[in-house]
Each structure stands twice: as structure tokens, then as C-alpha cells.
Amino acid sequence: MKLLESLQRRVSITKLSEPAPNKTILAEVFKVAARAADHGKLQPWRFLVIEDDGLRELSQVFVQAIMHSSPDISPSILEKTRNMPFRAPMIIVAIAKCQAHPKVPRQEQVIACGAATQNMLNALFILGFGAVWRTGDFAYDERVKDALGLHVGEEIIGFIYTGTPNQEIPAPPTVDPASLFTAWPHN
Numbered sequence: 001m002k003l004l005e006s007l008q009r010r011v012s013i014t015k016l017s018e019p020a021p022n023k024t025i026l027a028e029v030f031k032v033a034a035r036a037a038d039h040g041k042l043q044p045w046r047f048l049v050i051e052d053d054g055l056r057e058l059s060q061v062f063v064q065a066i067m068h069s070s071p072d073i074s075p076s077i078l079e080k081t082r083n084m085p086f087r088a089p090m091i092i093v094a095i096a097k098c099q100a101h102p103k104v105p106r107q108e109q110v111i112a113c114g115a116a117t118q119n120m121l122n123a124l125f126i127l128g129f130g131a132v133w134r135t136g137d138f139a140y141d142e143r144v145k146d147a148l149g150l151h152v153g154e155e156i157i158g159f160i161y162t163g164t165p166n167q168e169i170p171a172p173p174t175v176d177p178a179s180l181f182t183a184w185p186h187n
Contacts (some may be wrong), residue, residue: 016163020090032123036115044109048093061074086160130165
């Protein structure tokens with residue numbers, strides 16, 4: 001029951017600082033990610049872990065991408081873009097690794113990657129770390145994908161900003177479970 005209570009309290013945390021999860025903890029988190037529903041056992045996901053110098057490089061990638069797409073970008077937006085990767089000590093890039101398959105369409109593979117990513121978020125929260133799943137224009141930008149080494153058939157489904165909560169954990173919104181389902185067929 002305690003595990004269910006923890007999962008029910010999981011929220012996104014936007015104010016994050018050091019420390020980020022270490023390699024041992026990340027290995028455990030990725031084991032949990034790998035337990036996601038996976039039709040065909042394709043493991044249609046992979047994750048890039050970015051920290052330290054990688055965050056500085058990602059900052060440059062974001063700046064180059066926005067300058068290419070918006071050459072007249074204001075200095076304030078450019079500075080905001082430059083600082084984006086430094087909102088957390090670690091960013092985990094969740095990548096859907098879609099493959100041609102006769103029984104598992106692309107959409108199912110992207111959803112499976114999303115499920116693996118959610119498992120990862122849950123594991124991080126249970127272990128006392130905070131994380132927030134962000135996408136935005138850079139997740140779909142071809143320059144960003146190329147810089148991060150994405151292959152044909154791969155797509156970024158999120159940048160998972162990860163670290164230690166630097167704020168009080170907010171209470172999750174109240175959810176009425178009865179509002180989430182209906183019985184079928186209706187009588």
C-alpha cells in the first residue's frame with residue numbers, strides 16, 4: 001500500500017538542484033523503465049543522459065537551433081534558451097526508437113516509450129529525486145535531433161529534467177477516480 005501511496009503523490013518538480021542520481025541509481029531507474037508494456041518485446045526506447053559538459057553543449061545546440069529557425073530572435077529569448085539546460089543538474093532525453101514491424105505500429109512503439117519514461121519518473125520520485133517531463137519545439141527540431149545523434153525512425157518524446165527537489169513537494173491535484181472510467185456496455 002505504501003508504494004501505491006507514493007505513486008499517487010507523484011508530481012512534476014521544476015526546481016531542481018544537485019545531486020542528480022548517480023550511475024548506480026540510474027541503472028535501477030532504467031531497469032524500472034524497461035518494465036513498461038512492450039508489445040512485441042521491441043524495447044522501442046533509449047535514453048541519453050546529459051550532465052556537466054553535456055549541458056553546456058546542449059545549451060549551444062539549443063541556441064544554434066533557435067537562431068536558425070528565428071534569426072531575429074530577441075536577446076532575452078536567446079538568453080532564456082541558453083539557460084534552459086541548466087534548470088537541472090541532469091537531463092535524460094527519452095527517445096522513441098521505432099522500428100518497422102508487421103504487428104506493432106509506430107504509434108504503439110511511441111506509447112511504449114512514453115510508458116517507459118513514466119516508469120522512470122515514478123522510480124525517480126520514489127527514490128527521492130524530482131523530475132519534470134518537457135518537450136517544446138526543440139524536441140521536434142531536426143538540428144537538435146541531428147546533434148543528439150538520433151537515427152532514422154527515432155524521435156524525442158521528452159527532455160526529463162532531473163535532480164534533487166529544491167522546493168517543497170506540492171500536493172498532487174485531487175482526482176475523483178470515478179470520473180476516469182465508465183462501464184461498458186451501458187445498461
